[in-house]
Amino acid sequence: MKSYVGLEIHVQVKTNSKMFCRCSTDYFGKDPNLNVCPVCFGLPGALPVPNKAAFEKAVKLALALNCSINQSTKFDRKNYFYPDLPKGYQISQYDKPIGYEGFVEIELDGDSKRIRIQRVHLEEDTGKSTHSDNGDETYLDYNKSGVALAEIVTYPDFENEEEVILFAKRLKQIVRYLDVSDAEMQKGQMRFELNISTSLEELPMGELPNFKVEVKNIGSISVLEKVLQSETARQIELLTKGEEIKPHTRGLKDMTGETVFQRAKESADDYRYFPEPDIPPIQITDETLARLKSEMPELPHQRKQRYMDLGLEGEQADILVEDTERGGWFDTLRQAQGDKPNDKVITKEYAKWLLGDISFWLEKKKISISEMPFSTDDLIYLVSMMQEKKISGTIAKQVIEEIFENGGRAEEIVVSKDLLQVQDEGAVDGFVDEAIAANPKIVEDLKKNPNAIKFLVGQVMKLSKGKVNPSVAEEKLKSKLSL
Ligand SMILES: [Zn+2]
Known part of the structure; x- marks a missing residue:
């Protein structure tokens, strides 16, 4: 047939x-x-x-x-x-x-x-x-x-x-x-x-x-x-x-x-x-x-190829090709970023946040990307702060929410709300000790179930209000518990 x-x-x-x-x-x-x-x-x-x-x-x-x-x-x-x-x-x-x-x-x-x-x-x-x-x-x-x-x-x-x-x-x-x-x-x-x-x-x-x-x-x-x-x-x-x-x-x-x-x-x-x-x-x-011929714009398949070459997933590229508003915003972001050595990592981060939290808020507020209070500078700032491990993903999420709800600039919010990660070793130690002391059963459990460490990391994050870097917290916990 x-x-x-x-x-x-x-x-x-x-x-x-x-x-x-x-x-x-x-x-x-x-x-x-x-x-x-x-x-x-x-x-x-x-x-x-x-x-x-x-x-x-x-x-x-x-x-x-x-x-x-x-x-x-x-x-x-x-x-x-x-x-x-x-x-x-x-x-x-x-x-x-x-x-x-x-x-x-x-x-x-x-x-x-x-x-x-x-x-x-x-x-x-x-x-x-x-x-x-x-x-x-x-x-x-x-x-x-x-x-x-x-x-x-x-x-x-x-x-x-x-x-x-x-x-x-x-x-x-x-x-x-x-x-x-x-x-x-x-x-x-x-x-x-x-x-x-x-x-x-x-x-x-x-x-x-x-x-x-x-x-x-x-x-x-x-x-x-x-x-x-x-x-x-x-x-x-x-x-x-x-x-x-x-x-x-x-x-x-x-x-x-x-x-x-x-x-x-x-x-x-x-x-x-x-x-x-x-x-x-x-x-x-x-x-x-x-x-x-000289006036021909970039065509959809060419744009998709360009995004794939930048390291995006096929599905991410498809969304940005179809939705030229978000695609255009992404391109502006890329241009503002300039060439960096770890280009692909940063570009993928941009795509992830654009198609994740930012799209979530656009949908929730029922606004288009041109109407949103969040700017390309805000995302560039947040991604670079995460790259430098000065803020966590949790904090970035909070800042995005804050901007969509109340406006403001990412950098001002991070500074005025004192959201930078705790760099001070002593302070990190304090949160880690507190988490260990408060959860003896979990600590006991760790021998059988090494995954339980994630729970303790979560506790440190909670105690520090997201201001300790999760990988730093995990390292500290492991060394203190001799794992
Ligand atoms: Zn006529």
């Missing part, structure tokens, strides 16, 4: 105005049909003018997906009738997409796999239709009509749900890094279409089953996973019963991933593509292409 799975992804390109007119793209939550003009309303005689910002973002997207670029490209009319498409055609790209033959690398359990990209092209979004409860009326809102859309089409390279999910998440990161889109799924800024065909036997290389089922308009990555599971299971069941599956399109029934039949595909859609007569072909000059 094998499923052949491909994806088509529509991403709304983040621009101020629509793809071919000056109407605002800020339509979310607005009253219907406010952002419309003769061009996106499809009135006769209106002339479309391509949006340069959207075009350049699409080129960058194609570059990030390792595509070849068609330096001479054009727009085409894709003819079909649908009420949310007032012109009776959509301006899209047919045989000269902006990008073609690229790939995205996904990471699987220490291994990686390339998902090939067939094409990246630009087109315009449609309007939105809503149906009345009794189904008698349909309302049309053209605010979304004409918003720039980038379409990405993969080859059927996915072998399981995990690969689809990893790819979808990576693509979402890429468009965000490029500022091509915010990719907010709940706002419909990124939509998936799954193409699935299952075969009970593995087919020879390069061959595909003789049917393909398309599931359109999937607006969330978790639903994507469920759709893939339920549709594959449905196909296996039918094929096992000996039934033939005809090519068709399905739609989402609900968020459980169940789908319903929408329409049969007797033959390939005939969209009667022809070059858009109102938009001249577009040349991407070598200079423009070189400039766009």
